[in-house]
Amino acid sequence: MAEAELPESEACRVVCMASGKGGTGKTTVTANLGTALAELGAETYILDADIAMANLGLILRMEDAPVTLHDVLAGEADIEEAIYEGPHGVKVIPAGISLEGIRKANPDRLRDVVEHIIDRADFLLIDAPAGLGRDAITALSASTESLLVVNPEIASITDALKVKAVAERVDTQITGAVVNRVTKDKTELTKEEVEKILETPVMVEVPEDPEVRRAAAFGEPVVVRSPKSAAAQAFKKLAAELVGIEYEVPVPDKEGVLSKVIKGLFGRR
Template structure:
């Protein structure tokens, strides 16, 4: 098993599949029995709130970073073994946050969960750079398009300046008929190629169905790629379709009595704050579907 437990999922350009990658890596590992936390570290442009069907007065990471709430208060159960810590969408709340508090948040989650995934915002800002140095490793996500690859180079440089380590590159929306060499892209960026995720119509369908791709169509090409990536990244044996636990069944997601997380205390603390299954779609629709 990898010694790395906190991963920052980052990209230089928005809309390349960063949040989709975060969600599916986390879901794949949760299906393998690992306890997983997904944190929306994009403080300014949060898009994981849909996972937890937040009401206007719900507690979010913004409240934690403003010193008004605990991490537990902002932690919401999605399904078996996986929780989300969403950021708020209010600009006023964002203005009250202290990004430096993310250090304590990550430290606390690191102690409670087997794996923590930080969904990092694109661009260059203090709150974008900070998670790159807090994580054990950074997973860089890019499409093959030149603009996305160019911006990935900037993220690599930012990670170095933040004192972080890049695990490697994931190239999304690949096509078998393309003459682009994905290994060559990674070589140009001077980082290992962790894997590729093929273009798959099921990816968009899964968003609107409100179900992570690895659950929605587990034997599809993109889902297979995400499970393989999760296994290669962590050294965990991620189950194939048919071998997955009942917790992966979408019909069980909202049932708080069956398949509680490995730590029963975590289930109790998150009771009453479970995610609505059909609200997962709003977490990634705006940012990561094609125009």
């Protein structure tokens, strides 16, 4: 996809990707949204602020990065050493996975890292720890806005309400919610119900999609490995909305499935 002509932006949008509980797929959303934003031409950075349970590097095949956010927060490395380039040019700042690194990292230095990046970026997505621990609140307070990543179930929404309350207390604007892993089962909360409970708009519903797991197994975002999949289209739609452009629905292949099978059987080209 060619880069779109983006509306001019005066300041970097620092977006905390937050959730009230683990397992909502927040890191997957962060990696794919950041990659989709970069594909649209936005200068995008994604930062793994989940110091204790870092997973962003695993999803993007950067688990062996020699310098990580842990080293920066420990005062042992410069932030420039911890920035790596991912798919479509997205800049990635992974956190380490060693226990020693966790022990040395000082979360209070996170704001200094953010300040270093905002002058050069259009978007900085911060993958915050789930819950309301010290690290999570630090990530929220270092951001200008937040997206709540939830699942369509009451426990997830209830926990997200607590995050929303804390975000408002530290003057972080709630931009909206991302409802992830939607199956449309009758037991799930609907989009309208989620909006009513959270009192915030649902920006996109990301369907449960096996392509997401397959992509993660290969260390790639699904928007790269399976760009036409249902989940990838949802992430791309969200990215387009954030940059303020109209989302272009991909045109399906004109060639039918049956004709493809026939060609395969008879070796036609």
